[in-house]
Amino acid sequence: MNQETCLHCCTKIENLTVKFDDTVIVENFNLHINCKELIAVVGPNGTGKTTLLRAILEEIPYTGSVHYRVKGSLDEKPMIGYVPQKLHFDLDSPISVSDFVGISISKTPIFAGIGPRLKQQIQSTLLQFGVTHLMDKKIGEISGGEMQKILLSIAMRPIPNLLLLDEPDAGVDTYGLSLFYKIISDLRKQHDISIIMVTHDLEGISAYADKIITMGHRS
Amino acid sequence: MMFEWMNYSFMINALAAAIIAAPIFAILGTMVISNKMAFYTDVIGHSTLTGIAIGVLFGITDPAWFMALFLVFLAIGINYFKTKTKASADTVLGVFFAFVVALGIVILSRNGGFARYTSYLIGDVLTVSLEEIYILAGLLFLTIAYFFIASNSLYLISINRSLAMTRKVNVFWAETSFTILLGLVVAFSIKMVGILIINSLIILPAAAARVLAKDIKSYTFYSIGISVISSILGIISSFYIGIASGATIVLFASAIYALSVMSKKIFK
Numbered sequence: 001m002n003q004e005t006c007l008h009c010c011t012k013i014e015n016l017t018v019k020f021d022d023t024v025i026v027e028n029f030n031l032h033i034n035c036k037e038l039i040a041v042v043g044p045n046g047t048g049k050t051t052l053l054r055a056i057l058e059e060i061p062y063t064g065s066v067h068y069r070v071k072g073s074l075d076e077k078p079m080i081g082y083v084p085q086k087l088h089f090d091l092d093s094p095i096s097v098s099d100f101v102g103i104s105i106s107k108t109p110i111f112a113g114i115g116p117r118l119k120q121q122i123q124s125t126l127l128q129f130g131v132t133h134l135m136d137k138k139i140g141e142i143s144g145g146e147m148q149k150i151l152l153s154i155a156m157r158p159i160p161n162l163l164l165l166d167e168p169d170a171g172v173d174t175y176g177l178s179l180f181y182k183i184i185s186d187l188r189k190q191h192d193i194s195i196i197m198v199t200h201d202l203e204g205i206s207a208y209a210d211k212i213i214t215m216g217h218r219s
Numbered sequence: 220m221m222f223e224w225m226n227y228s229f230m231i232n233a234l235a236a237a238i239i240a241a242p243i244f245a246i247l248g249t250m251v252i253s254n255k256m257a258f259y260t261d262v263i264g265h266s267t268l269t270g271i272a273i274g275v276l277f278g279i280t281d282p283a284w285f286m287a288l289f290l291v292f293l294a295i296g297i298n299y300f301k302t303k304t305k306a307s308a309d310t311v312l313g314v315f316f317a318f319v320v321a322l323g324i325v326i327l328s329r330n331g332g333f334a335r336y337t338s339y340l341i342g343d344v345l346t347v348s349l350e351e352i353y354i355l356a357g358l359l360f361l362t363i364a365y366f367f368i369a370s371n372s373l374y375l376i377s378i379n380r381s382l383a384m385t386r387k388v389n390v391f392w393a394e395t396s397f398t399i400l401l402g403l404v405v406a407f408s409i410k411m412v413g414i415l416i417i418n419s420l421i422i423l424p425a426a427a428a429r430v431l432a433k434d435i436k437s438y439t440f441y442s443i444g445i446s447v448i449s450s451i452l453g454i455i456s457s458f459y460i461g462i463a464s465g466a467t468i469v470l471f472a473s474a475i476y477a478l479s480v481m482s483k484k485i486f487k
Contacts, residue, residue: 058384095434095435099436103374104382106371109366111249112436
């Protein structure tokens, strides 16, 4: 797989290994993704799927290499969009959907209020996936599926080269999920994006993924 | 007489100090609660004891500046240690808490002299000087300026750290700079409000505001409103009844918190 050519744009992960002290979490992970490809990473809990994403995000140290080719030039830092698995707010959190989008896409301080220009940016961000009607709700009041669309709206602003999704199937019903896969699948074609999606839903994603990688426990 | 307190310059000073300090506590509190730092704030508050103690060892009579320096180093130390250990933040803080309080008490109680420092436990806003009021005003300005720069990042970190990092937030520095600001505010207000009280003054207004708020803006402004109102009521009523002002302010803030929760239940 490492030998595949990478002409226009791609992400190449070679021998990626993550250790915490002496515990090996991910060992010698190799992956080559071309643009417009959707890769699903499946496997049981505790096999390092989320850790893999965190390493790609440069959030934790790893050995091995991650190279990118963006629009032909090698090793240019790509824009990475990220849809996390879990958010850590309390249900009574006084943060509205507008606030959440605003703090994610803008440096304009939200605590002093949202001005008309930022409001318009927030609206157009949410409009991508048709969730502008949620603007005034608190983030603790919306459903899992609605939150997925909001997170995706944020991850797509600006349009990334690489999109990482961590278990977007958690807390979303089957119908909502197949709709979500359809959206994701269309996105990569429209915008030249490579997508890595960690998921438990092997059955659901298999219709859309170009490759499926299974991560297992070390024997 | 209703306005009798206005004849006393120390009361005017106390009220001015409280009105300036209230929004500082209120604004910091919104972030302390959102980032689940209530225990952290308590540790910083109690660490002032050690700050005073080390200051005393070096023969420093006005320990505020020294304490500020000590708390800044402590804040950086705790944050650094948190990133280097697998222990939970709660445990790390618990260990720091135990150590600094014990160290402070041991140093201050040499030759049985601890009683001299009990005023730091409950504080005294009535002895506030004009210079201290100016420092508070500076801190209010600093806090607002800091929030203009860093509040978006801090709120995003409170929701998801990884997401914050992908949005180009420097998580370590955002958190460390906030704890430094918290340390400065605590150092320069501890003499006024006291070690036992300071955490309540930071937590309660924001906790009450949280019940009523629908977004970050209303959260911030309700918190400021509640903090200022309870400070004014607390200072004036403590004058008439002859009780500690800091604790009285906390009781008013607690009452407002209780009212917020009840009104939310009734008008839901």
